[in-house]
Amino acid sequence: xxxxxxxxxxxxxxxxxxxxxxxxxxxxxxxxxxxxxxxxxxxxxxxxxxxxxxxxxxxxxxxxxxxxxxxxxxxxxxxxxxxxxxxxxxxxxxxxxxxxxxxxxxxxxxxxxxxxxxxxxxxxxxxxxxxxxxxxxxxxxxxxxxxxxxxxxxxxxxxxxxxxxxxxxxxxxxxxxxxxxxxxxxxxxxxxxxxxxxxxxxxxxxxxxxxxxxxxxxxxxxxxxxxxxxxxxxxxxxxxxxxxxxxxxxxxxxxxxxxxxxxxxxxxxxxxxxxxxxxxxxxxxxxxxxxxxxxxxxxxxxxxxxxxxxxxxxxxxxxxxxxxxxxxxxxxxxxx
Numbered sequence: 033x034x035x036x037x038x039x040x041x042x043x044x045x046x047x048x049x050x051x052x053x054x055x056x057x058x059x060x061x062x063x064x065x066x067x068x069x070x071x072x073x074x075x076x077x078x079x080x081x082x083x084x085x086x087x088x089x090x091x092x093x094x095x096x097x098x099x100x101x102x103x104x105x106x107x108x109x110x111x112x113x114x115x116x117x118x119x120x121x122x123x124x125x126x127x128x129x130x131x132x133x134x135x136x137x138x139x140x141x142x143x144x145x146x147x148x149x150x151x152x153x154x155x156x157x158x159x160x161x162x163x164x165x166x167x168x169x170x171x172x173x174x175x176x177x178x179x180x181x182x183x184x185x186x187x188x189x190x191x192x193x194x195x196x197x198x199x200x201x202x203x204x205x206x207x208x209x210x211x212x213x214x215x216x217x218x219x220x221x222x223x224x225x226x227x228x229x230x231x232x233x234x235x236x237x238x239x240x241x242x243x244x245x246x247x248x249x250x251x252x253x254x255x256x257x258x259x260x261x262x263x264x265x266x267x268x269x270x271x272x273x274x275x276x277x278x279x280x281x282x283x284x285x286x287x288x289x290x291x292x293x294x295x296x297x298x299x300x301x302x303x304x305x306x307x308x309x310x311x312x313x314x315x316x317x318x319x320x321x322x323x324x325x326x327x328x329x330x331x332x333x334x335x336x337x338x339x340x341x342x343x344x345x346x347x348x349x350x351x352x353x354x355x356x357x358x359x360x361x362x363x364x365x366x367x368x
Contacts, residue, residue: 049258050320053079056104056249057318063100064093065227066220072318073215073335074101074189078255079262079317080310082212083168083188085153085203085339090193092217098149098189103246105255107146107185114156116201120163124173125180138175143167146183146252150190154200161207164188168210185252205298205342212307213335258317265313267324270368272309275329279305281361282341288364295347295357300340307336326367334358 053075060071070086074097077084086094095111102109112123125141142148143164150164167173171182190211192203208214220228282300286293311332316324334355341354 045257046261049254049261050317052250052254053258053318056101059104059249060097060100063231064097065231066224067093067097067217070094070097070215070217071101073213074098075318076311076314076332077189077212078105078187079258079314080212080307081259082307082310083190083210085190085192085208085211085214086217087192087194087214088217089219092219094189094191094217095149095151098147100246102147104249105147105185106248106251107183109147109149110142110145111149111151112142113151114153114160116155116157118156118160120159121175123160123163124167124175127176138178138180140180141173143173144180144182146185146187148186148188150188152193153190154192154203157201158204161201161203165207165210168207185255208339209301209303211339213311213332214339215335216338262310262313262317265317265324266322267309267313268368271312271324271326271329274326274365274368275305275308275312277365278329278333278361279308281365282337282357285357285361288361292357292360295344295352296341297344298342300337304336304340308333311336330362333362 057071057075061068064071070093073084078101088094099109099111121141123141123143125139125144127136128139129135130137153161153164163173167182167186168188171186173180173182279300279302281288282296282304284299285296308329312324312328315328315331316322319328337358338354341357343352343354343357347357
């Protein structure tokens with residue numbers, strides 16, 4: 033095993049960042065019980081400088097998850113409740129006239145924070161969704177003729193409720209494509225439910241007294257350093273070609289199986305290729321490895337593809353999901 037003395041400065045720096053993120057993951061999983069996959073995906077999105085779309089029933093700690101994470105990372109957090117009467121200016125901000133100076137001054141909206149919870153994003157009308165689209169995709173907001181940059185550390189976690197779809201505005205494909213991953217979460221098991229009960233009782237006691245302020249574990253500089261390390265992680269050329277072939281298979285499904293061709297209307301975009309590459313690297317980095325394996329690709333492909341592949345009406349009528357299509361393609365496309 034390599035000793036500390038033989039490590040290069042770069043190796044030592046990588047070790048520091050990994051240790052900080054490992055501690056972060058351990059603490060947030062102690063506070064958010066039964067949603068380990070969601071917490072891992074949140075950390076991965078942070079490492080990939082991407083955004084997360086989370087779908088799950090009410091009461092599954094979606095809001096609490098990003099709040100707990102944000103409290104332990106240097107930066108600020110803001111929750112935006114999306115409603116049908118929300119206006120773009122309510123999100124981005126607006127120019128306010130100052131009569132004393134005779135000038136307009138831009139007042140930043142709630143989108144100008146490091147970590148954003150876009151709660152029930154599909155309840156906002158199209159104009160509001162478009163305003164968020166620019167912030168997510170271009171890391172900037174345009175108000176009038178002026179463009180304002182977003183903070184360097186900027187993460188959006190948007191939530192959707194799979195039930196009560198009345199009065200909602202489904203996200204268009206262009207905006208869905210801006211999300212790095214689409215995570216679907218379910219109910220915890222019986223043991224996790226017991227642990228949640230005990231944790232909630234302990235938190236209620238803390239609220240009656242003076243709960244200690246959460247400890248900041250990861251600085252913004254450590255986040256940026258970790259993002260660079262993830263990008264520099266080794267991936268074999270054959271694995272890069274494997275990712276490309278998996279994405280191409282969603283566009284040319286009939287090439288691999290003639291029975292799959294009629295199930296897909298539109299395959300995944302090049303953002304899926306980029307997203308799968310970065311997510312696989314992030315998973316390997318979090319696992320303490322210096323290289324990417326096929327298992328890393330298989331672990332993230334469903335969340336990367338789920339919102340990017342548009343199925344045909346025939347597939348929807350037959351009850352075929354994108355996850356099932358991806359599973360079939362994983363069986364067909366040879367692993368290097």
